[in-house]
Amino acid sequence: MQHEKLVIIGSGPAGFTAAIYAARADLNPLVLEGKQPGGQLMGTTEIENWPGATEGLTGPKLMSDLREQAKKFGARTEFKYVERVDFSNSDKLHLWIGEEEITADSVIIATGASARWLNLGKGEERYWGKGYSACATCDGAFFRGKTVAVVGGGDSACEEAMFLTKFAEKVYQLVRRDEMRASKPMQQRVLDNPKIEVIWNTAPSNLKGEKILESVELTDTQTQEKQDLKIDGLFVAIGHTPNTGFLGESVELDRGFIKVTDHTKTNVKSVFVAGDVADPHYQQAVVAAGSGCKAALDAEDYLSRLSRY
Numbered sequence: 001m002q003h004e005k006l007v008i009i010g011s012g013p014a015g016f017t018a019a020i021y022a023a024r025a026d027l028n029p030l031v032l033e034g035k036q037p038g039g040q041l042m043g044t045t046e047i048e049n050w051p052g053a054t055e056g057l058t059g060p061k062l063m064s065d066l067r068e069q070a071k072k073f074g075a076r077t078e079f080k081y082v083e084r085v086d087f088s089n090s091d092k093l094h095l096w097i098g099e100e101e102i103t104a105d106s107v108i109i110a111t112g113a114s115a116r117w118l119n120l121g122k123g124e125e126r127y128w129g130k131g132y133s134a135c136a137t138c139d140g141a142f143f144r145g146k147t148v149a150v151v152g153g154g155d156s157a158c159e160e161a162m163f164l165t166k167f168a169e170k171v172y173q174l175v176r177r178d179e180m181r182a183s184k185p186m187q188q189r190v191l192d193n194p195k196i197e198v199i200w201n202t203a204p205s206n207l208k209g210e211k212i213l214e215s216v217e218l219t220d221t222q223t224q225e226k227q228d229l230k231i232d233g234l235f236v237a238i239g240h241t242p243n244t245g246f247l248g249e250s251v252e253l254d255r256g257f258i259k260v261t262d263h264t265k266t267n268v269k270s271v272f273v274a275g276d277v278a279d280p281h282y283q284q285a286v287v288a289a290g291s292g293c294k295a296a297l298d299a300e301d302y303l304s305r306l307s308r309y
């Protein structure tokens with residue numbers, strides 16, 4: 001059976017920063033990249049707030065550079081998805097990829113978070129890929145000259161709405177309250193964009209259309225009045241859920257996020273955590289990268305205390 005000193009689960013900025021630090025510390029880490037290699041940044045356009053990136057840095061470019069940097073220092077990366085784990089013996093951690101089993105002295109969990117859906121019932125799945133999407137970067141170009149709507153009032157929704165104006169003729173942004181959660185500069189850009197119309201106090205309550213999405217039923221969150229809005233595409237950007245399903249009860253959670261006990265430590269002494277999977281608050285790439293660095297240093301410290309190293 002394959003035994004590893006350090007396995008890093010996840011390949012976003014947290015996972016690859018952990019890999020860079022761990023590889024430079026000669027820990028010979030194995031990165032299991034998961035179902036969405038590169039993480040959430042693969043679906044973003046230009047990143048304006050990555051320190052030092054004065055212009056032209058895209059999410060996919062940053063992730064490909066981070067992967068290369070980690071590999072340059074000796075990290076091994078594999079496109080494998082961990083389905084379940086058993087951390088009951090903290091001296092020998094077990095991970096399964098299908099039938100394949102890997103054991104490890106130490107693990108860094110950096111599995112991030114996934115887009116949240118509206119949960120409107122079975123109608124939602126029916127329109128998936130037929131006008132209903134959670135990724136403007138992936139699907140925006142299909143809506144050239146069309147009318148689309150973005151759900152949400154956070155930074156992601158504002159970013160998606162602005163990105164979609166490159167293609168769509170008209171972009172509605174559907175905000176469920178009378179104010180947005182997004183940062184002020186983001187909001188201002190949306191409000192200043194002539195192609196975007198914000199509809200306040202409104203939430204989608206139903207999706208309609210014969211074979212593809214044709215309209216969305218909106219409910220006024222104050223009066224409960226309903227109205228149909230004709231659209232060609234609906235993009236949801238209403239936040240994320242931490243990716244912890246594969247952990248079962250192996251690691252303690254706090255409101256769905258991995259509970260951090262001290263620095264990047266979890267309740268299992270050989271398991272560390274980095275990035276959005278343990279961060280209900282900041283959810284920024286640079287914060288995730290910083291926590292990846294911390295998790296690698298904590299894992300290095302833990303491994304250095306084991307008598308066999």
Ligand code: NDP
Nearest residue numbers: 152153154155156157159176177181203237238239282283
């Ligand atoms: P947020 O949690 O910040 O915002 C989610 C938005 O969706 C809120 O407006 C929320 O409304 C709304 N919402 C939630 N559920 C529903 C629902 N069922 N129906 C309708 N609306 C709903 O998530 P984001 O993904 O936007 O951002 C996450 C983090 O990432 C934030 O910290 C953000 O700052 C950061 N980020 C930063 C970027 C940048 O700086 N370039 C880009 C993108 C994200 P309500 O406010 O009423 O709860």
